[in-house]
Amino acid sequence: MAGKSEPITNQTTTILPNAGPVRIVLLLIALALLLVAPFYLYPIFVMKLLCFALFAAAFNLLLGYTGLLSFGHSAFFGGAAYFTAHAVKEWGWSPEFGILLGVAGAAGLGLIMGAIAIRRQGIYFAMITLALSQMFFFFCLQAGFTKGEDGIQSVPRGELFGFIDLSDATNMYYFVLGVFLLGMVIIWRIVNSPFGMILKSIRENESRATSLGYSVTRYKLTAFVMSAALTGLAGGIKSLVFQFATLTDVTWQMSGEVILMTLLGGIGTLIGPIFGAGIVVTLQNYLATSDFPVTIITGVVFMVCVLLFRRGLVGEFYASRLGRRLGFNPDN
């Protein structure tokens, strides 16, 4: 068509010529830091951080890339922790199969919850997921295998593939790091795949996607189950890291915490939830011994973040001049 109707306003900052290599170097530095972290930091702390980072990243697959706000993800996180802990402790399963059971259990729960909630939109979707996860909470409180208020205690870490002793902190750390990286690679692949493109188009304009013949409900449900399964991966390893599974992980507060982490770091960015989880877990850890209530601090941090950095910390960095010049796309 004739190219004179109106000029296109395109305020793209020029991307630096070596932006690609710079980003790869940044990624490698991050990997190197993760590899040496247990020598400088308390390994359990870093492992906890990795579990929550994966949890938040899995949650973000749904919120950031599909546009669905679930308020019931604690059911998948805590549920998987119970399944893994029970399989490993009571049935004597090896850790890798215990975790797989956790993943499958979380995916199954996700399928049930998703099938009920997925046709609802916005706040109704959030409320239904919250209600269903509360039902799961009471199930866990009453069911025999979860041991009620006590939870499943002293879960053995066992031997990975039958010969790697996970009671050794270093072995356990690298196992957790491996699972974390695997989870992140899976999320990255899903987001940047033909399927991810359809999810993005549904987030952008749902009726248009329907009118192009996409069964929007099915795509959303698939994303929901994937997010639940990856959350289960995080919950499963967490129960092996701490060697217990308790009610804390299935409470609605846990669902709220993961929303906080994701928003803090930046929804719709791959790295954001990791940073958000890092901040929240670090605050909790360092303030745990002080008299000052942690929730007030995290609340203030959250408020400041919402008021000043609406895209989250990483999201704001991507949208900044430097971020754009490095070729990060704040809209992805």
Next chain:
Amino acid sequence: MNAHPVSKQDQPRVVLSARGLGKDFSGFTAVNNVDLDVQHARIHALIGPNGAGKTTVFNLLTKFLQPTRGKITLLGADITNMKPDRVARMGLVRSFQISAVFPHLTVLENVRVALQRPNNLATQFWLPMSALDRLNGRAEVLIDDLGLSEYRDTRASDLSYGRKRVLEIATTLALDPEVLLLDEPMAGMGREDVTLVADIIRDVARHRAVLMVEHNLSVVADICHHVTVLQRGEIIAEGDYDSVSQDPVVRSAYMGSEA
């Protein structure tokens, strides 16, 4: 568009029909007793004053709304109780009154999203994005045909209003639909864009059925073979543009004293 020789026009035959179509919204009857026959290789206009129920009829035909009464047939199949995505897969594809593009995707990606499903590239979550590159050829042909080639890598949100509408038509055509429902395709466009889109629609309709809601009556007079006039949810006149525009009922109801 390119799947067929451009030279000759197909023979008309009814592909989409509605009988006794009606829709009530909690006591209020938005559409009542509408009979429509949309024909292959014909452009059919649905006109009427604001609030006449034109968009509701569109929503009923595409199953975005479930009709309260009546029956809808597409290519011989009863679609009255089907879901909208199923209807779309059967070849009835609509556009929207408010331009419906995916704003953060580029022009190429917008067209590719439409091509992904018919080419079985929509569910693969394990493949890299580059798997979609094999749709580029087909997408680029459509983009070229509609004169958008220089905006191939522009984000849809950065396009002018007229080009967004053109992109929407390109996306719709990517599905190679049997029946196109266009909801005010020229609304808010400048004159040169109107001419361009009118030409595109006329070309498209050689081998497809087109049903369009349009307020621009000179366009309707120019390109539409058949006109149905709606008022308060009911059909008050039907026929070619000349006979409809002479109809005294239509003149008083729709065009008022101006006509």
